[in-house]
Amino acid sequence: MYNISEWDHAFKLDPNKTITNEDLRRICMSGTDAIIVGGTDGVTFENVTDLQERIESYDVRCVLEVSDLEAIAPGFDAYFIPLVLNSGEKKWMIDVQHQAIREYADVINWEDMAAEGYCVLNPEAKVFKKTTCTLPSETDVVAYAQMAEHIFRLPVFYMEYSGTYGNPALVQSVASQLDKTTLVYGGGIRSKSQAQEMAAYADVIVVGDVIYDHLETALQTVEAVKSTKMKDGGPS
Amino acid sequence: MYNISEWDHAFKLDPNKTITNEDLRRICMSGTDAIIVGGTDGVTFENVTDLQERIESYDVRCVLEVSDLEAIAPGFDAYFIPLVLNSGEKKWMIDVQHQAIREYADVINWEDMAAEGYCVLNPEAKVFKKTTCTLPSETDVVAYAQMAEHIFRLPVFYMEYSGTYGNPALVQSVASQLDKTTLVYGGGIRSKSQAQEMAAYADVIVVGDVIYDHLETALQTVEAVKSTKMKDGGPS
Numbered sequence: 001m002y003n004i005s006e007w008d009h010a011f012k013l014d015p016n017k018t019i020t021n022e023d024l025r026r027i028c029m030s031g032t033d034a035i036i037v038g039g040t041d042g043v044t045f046e047n048v049t050d051l052q053e054r055i056e057s058y059d060v061r062c063v064l065e066v067s068d069l070e071a072i073a074p075g076f077d078a079y080f081i082p083l084v085l086n087s088g089e090k091k092w093m094i095d096v097q098h099q100a101i102r103e104y105a106d107v108i109n110w111e112d113m114a115a116e117g118y119c120v121l122n123p124e125a126k127v128f129k130k131t132t133c134t135l136p137s138e139t140d141v142v143a144y145a146q147m148a149e150h151i152f153r154l155p156v157f158y159m160e161y162s163g164t165y166g167n168p169a170l171v172q173s174v175a176s177q178l179d180k181t182t183l184v185y186g187g188g189i190r191s192k193s194q195a196q197e198m199a200a201y202a203d204v205i206v207v208g209d210v211i212y213d214h215l216e217t218a219l220q221t222v223e224a225v226k227s228t229k230m231k232d233g234g235p236s
Numbered sequence: 237m238y239n240i241s242e243w244d245h246a247f248k249l250d251p252n253k254t255i256t257n258e259d260l261r262r263i264c265m266s267g268t269d270a271i272i273v274g275g276t277d278g279v280t281f282e283n284v285t286d287l288q289e290r291i292e293s294y295d296v297r298c299v300l301e302v303s304d305l306e307a308i309a310p311g312f313d314a315y316f317i318p319l320v321l322n323s324g325e326k327k328w329m330i331d332v333q334h335q336a337i338r339e340y341a342d343v344i345n346w347e348d349m350a351a352e353g354y355c356v357l358n359p360e361a362k363v364f365k366k367t368t369c370t371l372p373s374e375t376d377v378v379a380y381a382q383m384a385e386h387i388f389r390l391p392v393f394y395m396e397y398s399g400t401y402g403n404p405a406l407v408q409s410v411a412s413q414l415d416k417t418t419l420v421y422g423g424g425i426r427s428k429s430q431a432q433e434m435a436a437y438a439d440v441i442v443v444g445d446v447i448y449d450h451l452e453t454a455l456q457t458v459e460a461v462k463s464t465k466m467k468d469g470g471p472s
Contacts, residue, residue, distance in 0.1 A: 081387060085334075090329055093329055093330055094321065097387060098321075098376070098379055101382050101383055102376065102379040105378075105379060110386045113386065115388070142341075143341060147330065147333065150349065151337075152389070153390070154389070
């Protein structure tokens, strides 16, 4: 079981990027709650499987964020299914997921699957363009969060700033609306203090790009997030 | 609370159609589990409010199925929000609902609201055309039901044959996939035996059009459904 409601921190590894064995070892041994394998382009069955096989020797939870039907590989502890709430196309909200379920329903263990309601908030991000998103106003974002919790009853609402640091005040507003749905923040975290700032509001902080640029900083975010959560009264 | 998981039978009244006080009294006193107020076109704040006021003097649960932002009236016991899973447009899956939540979040009592995952299965139906649906294959329908239960965790999956009688074998297949999500069947029920046939598989049978054509038949469906459910081992 993936139990995302109990996580504080996750690393996101892009199967289309290169990471040395030593760096991967340090990420897996960092004390993070999970490794999420996922990316926007160049994700293939081969590079997903390769990364999964390298990670599975470590005692760390490893989740595949499914972005491409062709790149669904076995062996992960859980599978996250992104639904892009602010996409302009129904395709990214239900159709690609519908097709995946048609194809794989017989082998899916539903307990190990979770839908993530994505709100993509950086207009320059590849995923924003790929899924033809429109930039929501702050009121829109809060209403998407309310839909995620009350209409779709999704386990995860994911504020994705992909590559740029987000607006803590908006993360705080969204956090105040969510009770059962876990709030995940991702995007642009490049320092301990940024990780701590977002960890004050979001339930789970996802750290990605900085792994490939400044591994030491990436590793420091684990402790930064965990200590912030402890100050807030223990794991959310 | 609306507790649709405990219902067996509901009548659907169209605010754009005329019903005499005597016929309305008999519908409300019929022993049905709920009256759903909803329609595809000509639904206005005025005719919704008018019908709600006529129903509220009876001791029967009354739910508004929200089809138009302009026609959301207060006073109902619950509000159902349809999401059209097989619509070709994202608009009918999330956008109109998002707009409604933006506008009404402050006054919404989330406990009294439920999202219905609609699968519209009659290509001749007005709602099929209005929401630019495509006709799903049987495999598609089953996968939509699995999404309703496992991805969106919707309280209701609604097989809507709107005006035509559906395929009992498909209703049975879908029923076998659903556990937490309540399966609602609606469309073309014009006899006791049809009501019984669908009640063997669906959790809730909705009876609509026949109210306006053959009231006696409509009234008989209540007992027909309830007795079928009793044979199956009590209320679902």
